[in-house]
Amino acid sequence: MTLMHKKTRPVLSNLSLPSPIQKYFSSDVWDIDLSTNTNPYLGHFAQYPDIQQVKLKEVYLDRILSLNPPPSFKKDKFSGLSSENILFTVGSMEGLDVLLRTFAEPNKDVICIGTPTFPAYKHWALIHNLKVEEIPLSGEGLESLSIENIIKINPKMVFLCNPNNPTGTVLKPELIEKLCESIEGLVVVDEAYIEFSTLSSSIFCLNKYNNLIILRTFSKAWGLAGVRCGVIISNKAVIHALRHVQLPFGFSSFSQKKVRERLFDMEETVLSWKRITQNRDDLMANLLKLKAITKIFKSHTNFIMMLLKDFQEAMTLLKRHKILVLDCSASLPNSIRVSLGSEEQNMKFLAVMQEASLSLQETKRLMLV
Numbered sequence: 158m159t160l161m162h163k164k165t166r167p168v169l170s171n172l173s174l175p176s177p178i179q180k181y182f183s184s185d186v187w188d189i190d191l192s193t194n195t196n197p198y199l200g201h202f203a204q205y206p207d208i209q210q211v212k213l214k215e216v217y218l219d220r221i222l223s224l225n226p227p228p229s230f231k232k233d234k235f236s237g238l239s240s241e242n243i244l245f246t247v248g249s250m251e252g253l254d255v256l257l258r259t260f261a262e263p264n265k266d267v268i269c270i271g272t273p274t275f276p277a278y279k280h281w282a283l284i285h286n287l288k289v290e291e292i293p294l295s296g297e298g299l300e301s302l303s304i305e306n307i308i309k310i311n312p313k314m315v316f317l318c319n320p321n322n323p324t325g326t327v328l329k330p331e332l333i334e335k336l337c338e339s340i341e342g343l344v345v346v347d348e349a350y351i352e353f354s355t356l357s358s359s360i361f362c363l364n365k366y367n368n369l370i371i372l373r374t375f376s377k378a379w380g381l382a383g384v385r386c387g388v389i390i391s392n393k394a395v396i397h398a399l400r401h402v403q404l405p406f407g408f409s410s411f412s413q414k415k416v417r418e419r420l421f422d423m424e425e426t427v428l429s430w431k432r433i434t435q436n437r438d439d440l441m442a443n444l445l446k447l448k449a450i451t452k453i454f455k456s457h458t459n460f461i462m463m464l465l466k467d468f469q470e471a472m473t474l475l476k477r478h479k480i481l482v483l484d485c486s487a488s489l490p491n492s493i494r495v496s497l498g499s500e501e502q503n504m505k506f507l508a509v510m511q512e513a514s515l516s517l518q519e520t521k522r523l524m525l526v
Contacts, residue, residue, distance in 0.1 A: 159241075161401075162394035164260050164313065164343055164368070169401050177405045181208045206410040213413060214240035216420050217388070221373070227357045237364045241393045244400070245416075247407040249349060249374040249387035253277060256314070256370065256389070257285045259402045260343060266313035271302045273324060273488030275347065278316040298455055299326045304339050315340070318347040320354050323485050323494040325456035327356050337366040343395075345370045352378035352430055353437075354457035360390055367392050377459065378430055379419055384412045433459050433497050440503050449513035451491075460496045464489065471513045478509050 161169065174182060180192070196203045207213075218238060222230075246252040261268060263286040270278045272291040279289050290310050292302045299321065307315060315336065320327045337344050346359045348371055360371050371390040376382040386408065389399065419426060437456055444450055444463065449471055452464040465471045468491040475482060483494040495506060 159393050159397040161398040162260075162367070162392070164341075165398040166258075166260060166262055169259065169398060172401050174401055175405050177205075178208050178400070182400075202410055204410075205406050206408060206413060208406065209240070210245060210408070210413060211240045213417055213420075214243040214245070216417070218243065220420055220423065221358065221360065224352065225355055225357050227361055230361060238360075238390075242363070242390055242396060244389040244396050244403070245408045245413075246387040246389060246403070248376060248385045249347070249372050250277065250281075251403075251407065252372050252387040252389045253281055255399055255403050256343075256345060257281055257287065259398050261285060261287050261313050263287065267310060269307050269310055269312040269315045271315075271317050271321075271328075273321075273485070274316070274318050275322045278318075294321070294324070294326075299324050300329050301332060302328075304332070304336055307336065308339055311340070312342045314343045314345055316345045316347065318349070319359070320348075320350045320356065320457040322347075322350065322458070323460070323483065323488060323492075324454050324462045325350075325458040325460055325494075326454050327354060327457045330357070333359050333369075334362055334365070337362070337369050341368070343368050343370055345372060347372040349374045349377055350458035353434055353459050356457060363390065363392065367394070370395060375416060375419070379426060380429065381415060381419060384415045386412055386416050436500060436503055437461065437497050440497070440507060443507055444510060447510050447514040448517050449510055460494050462489075462492060462494045465491050465493065465513075467513070467517060470516060471510070474509050474513050474516070475506075478505070480506055480509060482506075 173179065193205060195205065218240070222238075244252075246255065257268075261282070267288045267290055268278070268282050269290045269292055271294050273294065279291075282289050290312065292306055295301050295303070317328065317333065319333070333344065333346060344366070346369070348358055351358055351373075358371070359369060363369055363371070369391065373388040373390065375384060375386040375388075389396070437459065441453055441456065441461060444453055444461070449466055450463050451466050454462045456462070462485065468486065472484070472493075485492040485494050497503060498506075
């Protein structure tokens, strides 16, 4: 019998699994299920979705363990992770929400986030009446943050996005492990964009730390944003606790079908990752030549964050050309985040930035006249 993780909210200790899913986690065996009140005549989608998804989880685990493993990794000797370490969610947003509802006590607990970062962490934490402490990312490449300050705060949970959104940067490899060793709280690493990087996943550290939780998504690199599928990967006690809180049957039969298809036919998907990262590197190289841009953060994702010399002028030009980018100036002054689009879309964005650079040069020339 799996016990709940020790950091689970006390209110959950006296709760059973939601009644609609209890039978799926019992030892009972049946040939005919007459307990669901569904229509027996209208096919597969008339029945509730597979709640355990054992085979799908096993395939997913096999695929992700093959992506950028550490040099010393040998899959045949890697033990301890199974379908019981995975929970599929309705996008990573549900994953974030169910983690907070399971482990963070409203009006009591504190969470830490490394900033600038994905604003949803703070948004949902505040909805749950949690105190949020922001720890600034530091270093030229925003690759570090103060573990000492996190220790002083003693948070219930720490959320780190790696690679980070909106900066596209990655943390020092040893930082996450050091953090797991240094605090009693849970360390949640959001790896929504890791497929676009050469970074080894923190999944390979799960056997070492019982306070480590990984968030993943099929919305970005896997090209299934419309399917709504996120993933939580952690130790069995964490996953068992989350099942008590997650709304049953959210991961629909249709969504499971599309995820399965993508996992069994990865060639086009992996080629698209290579194409996007090559386009990213080419675009960054061209943008680095422009006077309109004062800094570009080294991207390990499918987007680029940059600081603009004349923010208003550049944004006005982008609007005139009907190109929408994300204004990140609330996080870093004069900054924007630009997603990688098609080659044609990328060139149109580059052309506007070149126009902004020419405008700056002309303004400087007129000031000297």
